[in-house]
Amino acid sequence: MSTVDTSLFTPELVFFDFEASDRVDFFTKMSQILMDKGYVKESWLDAIMTREKNYPTGLAFEHISVALPHVDPEHLVKPYIAVIKPKEPVIFEGMAGIGGDIPAELIVNLGLLAHAEGQVAVLQALMGVFMEEDTVADIRAQTTPEGMVDTMKKYCA
Incomplete structure (x- = not known):
């Protein structure tokens, strides 16, 4: 069985050309979107910014640079995985x-109900996805939320 619950990938949480001037702006905008859609509590924004400051999530792979921000489960209403292709790269600390x-x-924001061990397993699975040149090319080629969901499910299954 996969360590990634691929049912958490949904078209409503795939965003292309997302505009954010920096990661604070990114998290602020994502907080509002995720609250409006019923995924996170008001505490999410402070919690994810604090976690990102203490445990940065930027990763530079050979074929793509990504960020995998995540937060503790108590800040969630329900689990999710959001996939965001920003209009311009957003700077994250390594x-x-x-x-x-x-x-x-590419930013893959994880809202998982699993605690530390489960989050680590999902992070490791995603890192494996981003190491493969053909996989990254396929992910980069996606232009619709449905296509991105299908592609992420295919590689994370």
């Missing part, structure tokens, strides 16, 4: 202090 600033071309 995970585990590696790589300095990472201009994220």
Whole structure:
């Protein structure tokens, strides 16, 4: 069985050409979207910004730079995985202090009910996806929310 619950990928949480001047702007806008859609509590914004400051999530792979921000389950109403292709890369700090600033071309925001061990398993599975050149090319080629969902499900299954 996959470590990623692919049912959490939904077209309503796929965004293309997302405009954000920086990660604070990104999180502020995502907070409103996720609250409006009933996924997160008001505490989500402060919690994800604090977590990102303490545990940065930017990763530079050979073929794409990504960010995998996530938050503890108590800030969620229901689980989700949001996939965002920003209009311009959004700067995230490198995970585990590696790589300095990472201009994220793709942001996969995880809202998982699993605690630390489950989140680590999902993060590792996603990292494996972003290491493959053909997989990254397929993800980059997507232009519709439905296509992105199908593609992420295919590689995360």
